[in-house]
Amino acid sequence: MKSGTRIQLSLMMFLEFFIWGGWFVTLGTFLGTNLKANGLEIANVFSTQSWGAIIAPFIIGLIADRFFNAEKILGLLHLIGAGLMYMMFKAESVGQFYPYVLVYMILYMPTLALVNSVSFRQMSNPEKEFPSIRIFGTIGWIVAGVLISYVFHWDNEQNNITNDSLRNTFLMTSLASLLLGLFSFTLPKTPPAKTEQGASISQILGLDALKLLKDKNFLIFFIASILICIPLAFYYQNANPFLTAVGLENPTAKMAIGQASEVLFLLLIPFLFNRFGFKNTILIGMLAWTVRYVLFAYGNAGELAFMLIIGIALHGICYDFFFVSGQIYTDAKAGEKYKSSAQGLITLATYGVGMLIGFWVAGFVTEHYKATNPDNVGYWHNVWLVPAAIAAIVSVLFALVFKNDKKVEINA
Incomplete structure (x- = not known):
């Protein structure tokens, strides 16, 4: 694999999981503290991840894998996701928040398969090459947590999380999603494979x-x-x-x-x-x-x-x-x-x-x-x-x- 391609895929993985870790980890705290959600309302919001996982195969298998380049659908989903994340940032109640997070998770969960698809198609030996690319996703998740706690102090008691500071996680994630959405269109071309089209x-x-x-x-x-x-x-x-x-x-x-x-x-x-x-x-x-x-x-x-x-x-x-x-x-x-x-x-x-x-x-x-x-x-x-x-x-x-x-x- 060319070094330039390796850097592109590594950055893609970093941003993909930075986005997930940048808001999902603190979601329960935000919902309970800032939006005053009860346990069942929080469960309802978290269950959107599961609905996204259930619907994802339809989006990837029936649409993306058959008609579009993987990198293009990846970019489009993250651009839409950036807008939805910004609307979550602006939401003032669980009722306002839920429709945006539901649509967002339905669109985000398929991207987990898309980043793998883009990566694998550039590799001659995925068993050896993929782990060194995928690890940047874990690094992205870790960096998001470090930024929230040690750089911005959004989750510290000294900063008093009830002052709505955790809301900024959605703005940070929206910007990262916008960046990955635009960056995705520069990734190596990954057209539908014939075997996927015939599935x-x-x-x-x-x-x-x-x-x-x-x-x-x-x-x-x-x-x-x-x-x-x-x-x-x-x-x-x-x-x-x-x-x-x-x-x-x-x-x-x-x-x-x-x-x-x-x-x-x-x-x-x-x-x-x-x-x-x-x-x-x-x-x-x-x-x-x-x-x-x-x-x-x-x-x-x-x-x-x-x-x-x-x-x-x-x-x-x-x-x-x-x-x-x-x-x-x-x-x-x-x-x-x-x-x-x-x-x-x-x-x-x-x-x-x-x-x-x-x-x-x-x-x-x-x-x-x-x-x-x-x-x-x-x-x-x-x-x-x-x-x-x-x-x-x-x-x-x-x-x-x-x-x-x-x-x-x-x-x-």
């Missing part, structure tokens, strides 16, 4: 891979993937509001520790996968969710602040050991015939169905315990014990019914 609707939506559910092991993994996304949704929806409420300094930047840990633990997956097998590796990931939420339940911003930091740092194990290992397992089980369809099906099940359920469960649980303890932040203890219990139950059931599959391996 059926069932292939595009991953429905061909439903045949894999006849395999008992894969069916168990598929169900577990949906269920484990329920505790995952608690983290995305509640972590920043919780850390802010208990008084942890610079919570958004500290949450970026989770993204940094992703990079570290990602390197350990090949070793653990081949050393312990898929079942044990994915069980470590599941149990890490339980440990994380117990740490959140019993930690505080004072002497026990280290428990909160460890809980954040466990994100690498929680995410990589389950989701990345799961993608590898899916790829191996599907084979060449259903490879793309199977990945699409798992994405639809997890980020679509699983997290949609999870956001609403998190909303109901948070609102329930907050109503019983409205005068202080003590209700968070009970809130975190719920996803801890869910993750523990899913882990035990998975351990009991999933059988080791020694045929599934990756190269260390």
Whole structure:
């Protein structure tokens, strides 16, 4: 790959995930503090991510992949997104905010596939070249958190987040989206591929891979993937509001520790996968969710602040050991015939169905315990014990019914 192309793709990835991390991490805090949203209203807003994930295959598979260059549709979606993000910046109530965030997420989620498509089409050896490009996305997410906490101080108590300072995250993201939208038109041309043009609707939506559910092991993994996304949704929806409420300094930047840990633990997956097998590796990931939420339940911003930091740092194990290992397992089980369809099906099940359920469960649980303890932040203890219990139950059931599959391996 030419060095110029590598720089272009790296900047594309940086901006793509800078945009997501620049507003999504603090969204729960903003909704509750600035727009006075309750738990169910917050759940409704967060669920737009799931609706975006469900609708994304239609946009990419039925429109983008068949009729337009990937870089052009990427640019157009981000330009529209910049306008929607600005309208979110201006919104004064949840009612005004919701339509804009719904349309935005429906348009943003497809861009996650588009940046991968643009990247892969420029690579002769994606297995070796893609990680060094994709890591700039993680860096972008981390930089967004650092800017919010340490440069602009939008989430600090000293700045008093009730003064609407968090609203500026949407303006920052709008400008970044405008920049990526314009920059996308300079990216290498990525026309529709003939194989993509000829794909059926069932292939595009991953429905061909439903045949894999006849395999008992894969069916168990598929169900577990949906269920484990329920505790995952608690983290995305509640972590920043919780850390802010208990008084942890610079919570958004500290949450970026989770993204940094992703990079570290990602390197350990090949070793653990081949050393312990898929079942044990994915069980470590599941149990890490339980440990994380117990740490959140019993930690505080004072002497026990280290428990909160460890809980954040466990994100690498929680995410990589389950989701990345799961993608590898899916790829191996599907084979060449259903490879793309199977990945699409798992994405639809997890980020679509699983997290949609999870956001609403998190909303109901948070609102329930907050109503019983409205005068202080003590209700968070009970809130975190719920996803801890869910993750523990899913882990035990998975351990009991999933059988080791020694045929599934990756190269260390």
